């Protein structure tokens with residue numbers, strides 16, 4: 322079943338008498354296990370789209386179906402619970418909590434549930450991402466690539482249906498970037514997780530199923546890989 | 549619930565240790581506030597305690613006087629019977645006569661002194677030297693009189709030209725009690741020619757009983773005219789204790805101003821912290837923390853600051869209390885009395901509450917920020 326089905330998304334901002342269309346009518350659907358990249362110039366609406374797909378933001382017009390359920394008009398509390406259950410975020414600037422160790426950072430989304438199995442799962446995830454040696458290090462003792470991998474592990478701790486990543490390889494050298502993209506590919510193939518990655522990096526397109534180009538809030542040409 | 553709070557406490561604790569100096573300074577305010585409230589409270593308690601220690605156990609005593617304003621100069625046997633009726637069965641009712649006579653000690657010049665006539669002094673007094681009963685012909689002297697004139701059992705004093713043998717020197721009485729014998733010379737009522745009494749002591753077993761008896765006496769004897777005047781030491785003590793209560797409350801109120809200042813500094817620290825951690829909080833909201841979860845984490849920080857400051861404050865307050873009680877009451881251990889525990893407990897509670905209340909606004913601000921706005925960078 323389609324994980325996310327967004328129809329006619331419009332996001333309008335009104336600033337100082339001017340109306341700005343961050344998104345100007347976008348249809349976007351995502352199947353399980355699909356790895357999609359979104360490309361486009363700065364200000365084209367990539368982050369806005371990602372936020373709406375991730376239930377962080379609401380569209381001015383249009384509908385979003387999450388696993389067939391209409392989530393467009395849901396209130397903050399319901400959207401928050403749905404984010405927790407089905408969505409994993411990887412932020413552009415990692416946004417790890419500097420006071421917590423790698424393992425604790427991975428546990429954060431489920432920390433308040435006092436589920437005793439979470440720590441073990443967090444360790445397993447970090448080990449799978451090659452951070453077995455760095456489990457109890459604080460973020461300021463980790464390299465950029467290591468931090469990014471902690472952020473990815475955090476996005477996976479709640480076994481999400483969708484992972485949304487904003488510039489996941491943005492600050493990484495191509496070697497580390499490949500490691501992370503390999504990991505995304507594996508998650509998509511093995512765990513059937515749908516992945517959307519916003520990127521400027523052509524390297525990403527070697528790994529994805531298709532690429533969506535955004536221009537001024539509308540979808541431009543779409544390219545399918547190997548399909 | 550406690551289990552659900554624990555992870556929030558972990559995050560809160562880590563956040564506080566991130567800016568150790570700032571957290572320390574913020575809770576220092578709470579420490580000072582708690583110490584101020586607790587030690588001023590304990591100071592008041594110590595004052596009150598040393599006062600009641602001096603006052604002694606007089607709350608259960610009454611003295612009935614004839615009301616000279618209504619031309620009643622003495623109490624009659626009928627009055628005494630009425631008083632006995634009003635007093636409870638276990639009460640001591642002791643009528644006293646007085647007369648003024650020239651008295652000379654050790655063959656010196658006679659001075660005019662009040663002689664007290666008490667029928668059965670054994671029910672009021674105990675002897676320091678000699679024996680109080682049987683009591684028929686001799687005299688009992690108070691300890692101050694005995695000291696001044698070097699009197700002992702067997703010494704002779706002269707009352708209106710007649711030699712009288714001192715039978716006993718009495719134990720010191722309570723300083724504020726109207727039965728206090730220290731400056732008195734007491735003789736048997738047999739030596740008095742008059743029949744009326746000038747005062748009656750009633751000693752009940754409790755202050756409440758004394759109060760009821762006083763009301764009963766006023767009702768039965770003052771029905772037609774204000775025949776008697778009943779003095780209740782207990783009610784005086786009550787009034788004075790009420791005054792102390794007011795003083796204590798005012799002191800504690802002044803001290804709580806320092807807590808207000810502490811609250812403002814915590815508010816400031818928490819506000820700075822929410823501004824600095826705007827993005828982190830946005831991440832928490834994005835990964836599924838409800839507004840109330842963020843509220844919980846932030847309030848946990850405020851609570852920790854308050855509890856830390858409160859505990860340090862309580863420890864320091866007990867130290868201060870030991871010193872206060874050592875100097876004011878002469879017994880440092882008096883700090884472990886119930887009213888002190890009350891003040892220390894209240895100070896701690898107020899400290900923690902101040903901290904939590906100060907954390908409310910910053911926590912609410914952090915929780916109600918839209919995660920999209922916080923994360924736009």
Ligand SMILES: Nc1ncnc2c1ncn2[C@@H]1O[C@H](COP(=O)(O)OP(=O)(O)OP(=O)(O)O)[C@@H](O)[C@H]1O
Nearest residue numbers: 334336341342343362363364365366367368369370
């Ligand atoms: N809260 C807001 N108020 C006003 N305008 C906004 C707001 N949020 C986004 N915009 C505007 O919407 C447009 C799309 O923004 P968005 O962040 O989606 O761009 P982007 O494609 O992610 O760009 P970049 O590659 O630089 O991250 C931009 O022109 C931006 O200025």
Ligand SMILES: [Mg+2]
Nearest residue numbers: 367368369487
């Ligand atoms: Mg962006």
